[in-house]
Amino acid sequence: MKDTCSHLPLRNAFILPEGMIYLDGNSLGPLPKSVPARLSRMVTDEWGQHLIKGWNVDDWMGQPARVGDMVGRLIGAPAGTVTMGDTLSIKVYQALAAAVKMRPERRVILSDSGNFPSDLYMAQGLIAQLEQGHELRVVAPDEVAGAITDDVVAVLITQVDYRTGRMHDMGAITRAAHAAGAVMIWDLAHSAGAVPVDLDGCGAEFAVGCTYKYLNGGPGAPAFIYVRPDIVEDLQPALSGWLGHDAPFAFEPEYRPAMGIERMRVGTPPVLQMAALEAAMEVWEGVDMAELRAASVALCELFIGEVEARCPALTLASPRDAAMRGSQVSFHFEHGYPVMQALIARDVIGDFRAPDIMRFGFTPLYVGEDEVRGAVDILADVLDNRLWDRPEYKEKSRVT
Amino acid sequence: MKDTCSHLPLRNAFILPEGMIYLDGNSLGPLPKSVPARLSRMVTDEWGQHLIKGWNVDDWMGQPARVGDMVGRLIGAPAGTVTMGDTLSIKVYQALAAAVKMRPERRVILSDSGNFPSDLYMAQGLIAQLEQGHELRVVAPDEVAGAITDDVVAVLITQVDYRTGRMHDMGAITRAAHAAGAVMIWDLAHSAGAVPVDLDGCGAEFAVGCTYKYLNGGPGAPAFIYVRPDIVEDLQPALSGWLGHDAPFAFEPEYRPAMGIERMRVGTPPVLQMAALEAAMEVWEGVDMAELRAASVALCELFIGEVEARCPALTLASPRDAAMRGSQVSFHFEHGYPVMQALIARDVIGDFRAPDIMRFGFTPLYVGEDEVRGAVDILADVLDNRLWDRPEYKEKSRVT
Incomplete structure (x- = not known):
């Protein structure tokens, strides 16, 4: 697990759809190949x-x-x-x-x-x-x-x-x-x-x-x-x-x-x-929770830093101190719901919790730095170009 | 469902191991092919x-x-x-x-x-x-x-x-x-x-x-x-x-x-x-419960008649009146436990409930007259030849 962020030794243990950045393992984990x-x-x-x-x-x-x-x-x-x-x-x-x-x-x-x-x-x-x-x-x-x-x-x-x-x-x-x-x-x-x-x-x-x-x-x-x-x-x-x-x-x-x-x-x-x-x-088997935790913190910190640098409209809803935070990062945004739908439409999967929280889970078993950067690229694009401001993203689905 | 006993129209909907007579669908049904x-x-x-x-x-x-x-x-x-x-x-x-x-x-x-x-x-x-x-x-x-x-x-x-x-x-x-x-x-x-x-x-x-x-x-x-x-x-x-x-x-x-x-x-x-x-x-879909019930009663009656004719050591534990009976037939027998183990060893699957009850479930979706007669043949053989009187059949397993 030493170089989890860059090598993701366990990523091959999971089936992940091609092109999907899955940041919702805090809600439902992906399918293990076994x-x-x-x-x-x-x-x-x-x-x-x-x-x-x-x-x-x-x-x-x-x-x-x-x-x-x-x-x-x-x-x-x-x-x-x-x-x-x-x-x-x-x-x-x-x-x-x-x-x-x-x-x-x-x-x-x-x-x-x-x-x-x-x-x-x-x-x-x-x-x-x-x-x-x-x-x-x-x-x-x-x-x-x-x-x-x-x-x-x-x-x-x-x-x-x-x-x-x-x-x-x-x-x-x-x-x-x-x-x-x-x-x-x-x-x-x-x-x-x-x-x-x-x-x-x-x-x-x-x-x-x-x-x-x-x-x-x-x-x-x-x-x-x-x-x-x-x-x-x-x-x-x-x-x-x-x-x-x-x-x-x-x-x-x-x-x-x-x-x-x-x-x-x-x-x-x-x-x-x-x-x-x-x-x-x-x-x-063989996963060390302390090493996993270090990798999780690194991913969360990277995400917070990138989002705060590139998406100033969002406000951190999670504790800033990593020691006070689990393995997810949440942001407040007035238009969080349609933003999340726009992200999902582009295969960046997080979820939304009322009234205004966008949640992203970071799971070092199968998520690495590339996914974090890729997710922020798309998030910034959605926000910069107001791609969320479409009727189809504003319609509420039953489970988000 | 008309000729369930002889034609078993739904039998093909199930996977049943070759040679097994399964009279335990009242405990766990077999695997549907779907x-x-x-x-x-x-x-x-x-x-x-x-x-x-x-x-x-x-x-x-x-x-x-x-x-x-x-x-x-x-x-x-x-x-x-x-x-x-x-x-x-x-x-x-x-x-x-x-x-x-x-x-x-x-x-x-x-x-x-x-x-x-x-x-x-x-x-x-x-x-x-x-x-x-x-x-x-x-x-x-x-x-x-x-x-x-x-x-x-x-x-x-x-x-x-x-x-x-x-x-x-x-x-x-x-x-x-x-x-x-x-x-x-x-x-x-x-x-x-x-x-x-x-x-x-x-x-x-x-x-x-x-x-x-x-x-x-x-x-x-x-x-x-x-x-x-x-x-x-x-x-x-x-x-x-x-x-x-x-x-x-x-x-x-x-x-x-x-x-x-x-x-x-x-x-x-x-x-x-x-x-x-x-x-x-x-x-x-399409199964009529009244027709299924008639087929179940016919199978149970056949089983009771055959067992009572050929296995006099066993005493009926179920009501004799079919209207008072579900879709299973039970018999008392002092050596019920090892008899059931001997049956299971010969691929006739029923189960045992303490102190002396042998249970047989009749499920017309996949059990027909041939299985009933076949089960009684083996049961009679086990009893007539005291095949149950072997140490390996007397050892209690956790789930019967």
């Missing part, structure tokens, strides 16, 4: 030829633990502390439902306004379901540490803000949470595979995340959940599905949680998605 | 070439509603009342969590001992989470209708018993539930694609099910949920994820449920699994 053959084998040889026997002979049942360990390695989680399945929203619910049981006398769930809305929605749904007088308190990102009072059950924070790329200090916030006796839940959706994460070191009780962004698992790839090993045996899962049972195939009438992280499994795992994800995770 | 190409196209052309744009240009976002309507047609659910996603356990939780809110003064969740354990486990998890004094009351299958007292919040029943194939009368139980003011939740895991179901006619509030059994969606295929249209607008989803929000891409801080069944969506859908399932569902 995936189609693995998935085809899974479908044709395993499902097609082994049918029900695949659960044993192809060890479909072991996928969530196996892939969990592959993800765990990138986020500082020891083997056997991460399992895969469901969606990130479900995993948020599992962590939060467990946390409220751990601090039964407390009533405040603390989050920040930079959190991804689904995390807030899941908290709202849990609170309404419980009817125990819990409250979701949402503060500005800068105010989180100071807002962790001793009535806080859990601090639920996404480390890297999906709009601005602003990055929280996991160690500092986790320490503040623990000092106040609160449970810490980190959402690593924009962290896993993007920045070095040290879950074991920070001591947070829970972490959750998705795998279709920087981990390139494909659309709808399974989510992950980490539980700190010293507390997992005391957790009573709210979503107590049969695959989290200690003996799922004994078909006992009473739920008994499985040992360890296995209890956070719920229903039958999505074997096809899991096979695609497992193949995608093989790309990460 | 799936590999569709999945490969989805991965290579859609994800690979369109990347993030696939959500729009390939309408990944619309899959859950589109496939939901395909499933709905087989279970008597009007268009727009079924959505897909997550696992069956999660869908059970959603239905049950909504039901307890609909009858806030009641405290009993009623189920039966024939229900699949995960349904019971999910109820136990919800009850423990709520801490509102709810109780899961489990009665024998025959006692359900009589046990629906006026303290019952919800009746949660799997129509077809996973072990014995015993089938509940949906109309009668739903009427009894409604007469007592209870909410009716049907689990159709062993019904959808196996027997005719008339959800609209029976008036149940909720139905849930999986799609990897008779619907052949592949291992880990997404689950479905139906909500009766006249109550859906009043439901406050417990699992209030962003894709169940009225405007997911507005990223509002407060959850507002989407119109209709869309509010039962939670997180990002598993697009690869959904593509496989959509291709699998195309097999059902």
Whole structure:
């Protein structure tokens, strides 16, 4: 990974359309070359030829633990502390439902306004379901540490803000949470595979995340959940599905949680998605997260410098300090939406978040300096010549 | 479908290993021929070439509603009342969590001992989470209708018993539930694609099910949920994820449920699994469920008659009356486990459920009279010659 920016040693591990500059791996990673053959084998040889026997002979049942360990390695989680399945929203619910049981006398769930809305929605749904007088308190990102009072059950924070790329200090916030006796839940959706994460070191009780962004698992790839090993045996899962049972195939009438992280499994795992994800995770073998991070910072800095030099109408929405930023760069611009559509029409793919944010993700596995410079060339052209000022770029599509 | 048993017009729509007699479609359906190409196209052309744009240009976002309507047609659910996603356990939780809110003064969740354990486990998890004094009351299958007292919040029943194939009368139980003011939740895991179901006619509030059994969606295929249209607008989803929000891409801080069944969506859908399932569902175009049911009954009757004539050691565990039975036949036998292993070793695939039940599923789309007779020939040979009495057949595997 030493010369990532210039050599891109892993670029050949991905399929990228000819001519496309893809700066949206923070939303959906590109297709790893290893995936189609693995998935085809899974479908044709395993499902097609082994049918029900695949659960044993192809060890479909072991996928969530196996892939969990592959993800765990990138986020500082020891083997056997991460399992895969469901969606990130479900995993948020599992962590939060467990946390409220751990601090039964407390009533405040603390989050920040930079959190991804689904995390807030899941908290709202849990609170309404419980009817125990819990409250979701949402503060500005800068105010989180100071807002962790001793009535806080859990601090639920996404480390890297999906709009601005602003990055929280996991160690500092986790320490503040623990000092106040609160449970810490980190959402690593924009962290896993993007920045070095040290879950074991920070001591947070829970972490959750998705795998279709920087981990390139494909659309709808399974989510992950980490539980700190010293507390997992005391957790009573709210979503107590049969695959989290200690003996799922004994078909006992009473739920008994499985040992360890296995209890956070719920229903039958999505074997096809899991096979695609497992193949995608093989790309990460040998990747050093510190080196990847250095390459990411270099790309982001280059992009900021070039945009600020050549596109003065845009205002940086991300923190200027690289240490406070994830692996994306966002800019404010009044006409951000049509500008982004004009970029996409010219095969520079980023995305837009209301009201005025243009997001660009930098993923050193397959993006290098040439792409950064090429993207800025086109962005400058779109702005200088007001190419965005066309009706077709102003029409809103459903997903941006 | 007229001469299903002899002509098997849809058999060519499936990949079945040469020589295998597959009587386990009630556990995992075989691979439809349409799936590999569709999945490969989805991965290579859609994800690979369109990347993030696939959500729009390939309408990944619309899959859950589109496939939901395909499933709905087989279970008597009007268009727009079924959505897909997550696992069956999660869908059970959603239905049950909504039901307890609909009858806030009641405290009993009623189920039966024939229900699949995960349904019971999910109820136990919800009850423990709520801490509102709810109780899961489990009665024998025959006692359900009589046990629906006026303290019952919800009746949660799997129509077809996973072990014995015993089938509940949906109309009668739903009427009894409604007469007592209870909410009716049907689990159709062993019904959808196996027997005719008339959800609209029976008036149940909720139905849930999986799609990897008779619907052949592949291992880990997404689950479905139906909500009766006249109550859906009043439901406050417990699992209030962003894709169940009225405007997911507005990223509002407060959850507002989407119109209709869309509010039962939670997180990002598993697009690869959904593509496989959509291709699998195309097999059902033109299939008449009444004709399929007649063919299924004929196969089951043939199997029972042949086994009882040639394998006197086995005792029928399923109801003798076809009207009381789903699309599977089960037999008790003290040495059921090693017998089933011996059958599997000879490519007759059924499965075993403790303590002594051998299950055989009959799926007229791809199983005919020849397979039934062939399976009984081998079963009789295994029994007559005590071929099961070998150490290798007695060793327990994890999934049977």
